[in-house]
Amino acid sequence: MTTTSFTKKTLGLETVEPAVTPPPSSTGETTFTKKPKISNGKSKKRDIPEGLWVKCKKCANLVYDKELDESLKVCPRCQYHFQLGARDRIQSLADAGSFVELDANLVSVDILGFAGTASYISKLADNQKKTGEKDAVITGLAKIGGHPVALACMDFSFIGGSMGSVVGEKITRLIERGTADQLPVIVVSTSGGARMYEGMFSLMQMAKTCGALAYLAAARIPYISVLTHNTYAGVMASYASVGDLILAEPGAEIGFAGARVIKDTTQAELPAGFQTAEFLLEHGLIDAVIHRKDLKKQLAEYLDFLMAAHHKDKEAAPATA
Numbered sequence: 465m466t467t468t469s470f471t472k473k474t475l476g477l478e479t480v481e482p483a484v485t486p487p488p489s490s491t492g493e494t495t496f497t498k499k500p501k502i503s504n505g506k507s508k509k510r511d512i513p514e515g516l517w518v519k520c521k522k523c524a525n526l527v528y529d530k531e532l533d534e535s536l537k538v539c540p541r542c543q544y545h546f547q548l549g550a551r552d553r554i555q556s557l558a559d560a561g562s563f564v565e566l567d568a569n570l571v572s573v574d575i576l577g578f579a580g581t582a583s584y585i586s587k588l589a590d591n592q593k594k595t596g597e598k599d600a601v602i603t604g605l606a607k608i609g610g611h612p613v614a615l616a617c618m619d620f621s622f623i624g625g626s627m628g629s630v631v632g633e634k635i636t637r638l639i640e641r642g643t644a645d646q647l648p649v650i651v652v653s654t655s656g657g658a659r660m661y662e663g664m665f666s667l668m669q670m671a672k673t674c675g676a677l678a679y680l681a682a683a684r685i686p687y688i689s690v691l692t693h694n695t696y697a698g699v700m701a702s703y704a705s706v707g708d709l710i711l712a713e714p715g716a717e718i719g720f721a722g723a724r725v726i727k728d729t730t731q732a733e734l735p736a737g738f739q740t741a742e743f744l745l746e747h748g749l750i751d752a753v754i755h756r757k758d759l760k761k762q763l764a765e766y767l768d769f770l771m772a773a774h775h776k777d778k779e780a781a782p783a784t785a
């Protein structure tokens with residue numbers, strides 16, 4: 465009891481007049497005496513509209529949503545790269561107005577009749593509604609720094625960017641288009657791996673995409689793989705890891721099996737920074753780690769170099785057909 469009265473006195477609730485005396489309420493109390501909420505120490509979180517602020521996963525600072533959009537979803541304080549949706553990614557890379565989408569209407573079918581906690585059909589419908597996309601990759605033709613390219617961008621928000629028949633087929637068709645039209649192919653990956661809802665059909669996509677890439681390589685057309693947070697499993701074990709150039713975004717987690725699984729299996733301490741872009745750069749898997757704001761410019765420079773070499777090749781060894 466003594467504590468209560470002490471607190472009240474220090475807060476001045478009974479002795480200090482408000483600057484403007486509010487009208488008394490019908491119960492005879494002044495609204496002022498009804499307002500100790502202001503000083504009760506509780507968070508006023510509810511007053512902040514949801515979705516305006518995003519908490520950075522690395523530095524824990526609150527970042528204004530609009531500011532995050534303007535910085536291509538990179539934390540302005542610590543440079544943490546948030547995941548970027550496929551449409552935003554295309555916009556960040558393609559020359560203005562140059563992107564033409566291909567195979568936009570390919571949709572997955574529930575070939576296994578998968579029924580777990582949620583059926584595959586309902587999972588697909590939910591994700592299509594949530595993202596406004598048909599599946600986890602968008603492919604098309606675009607220009608980057610003036611160079612015509614075949615571009616694929618994956619979207620992690622669609623069933624974890626998982627690779628099912630549609631993802632595999634769209635990427636394969638894109639690579640085949642690149643081969644036919646002599647266009648360099650760029651795939652920006654983010655994926656948890658093959659889509660378990662499609663069983664073996666999703667695993668088949670690993671061989672199919674890599675088969676198409678072999679034809680692209682035989683035609684001496686460059687393929688650039690860009691790894692973003694995070695790229696794992698069946699995608700990393702197929703088209704994502706076989707680029708002529710393999711680039712990655714800072715801090716991106718990249719691997720086949722996750723760190724926890726490897727640790728449990730090998731019972732060994734994993735080195736610091738294991739499965740990060742920087743670690744893989746140091747160990748030779750990745751050619752360069754590039755900040756998102758520089759990615760377009762860097763890709764354009766690589767294309768200048770690679771396409772000059774490609775055209776020189778063609779002049780030196782004209783097609784025999």
Ligand SMILES: [Zn+2]
Nearest residue numbers: 520523539542
């Ligand atoms: Zn941050």
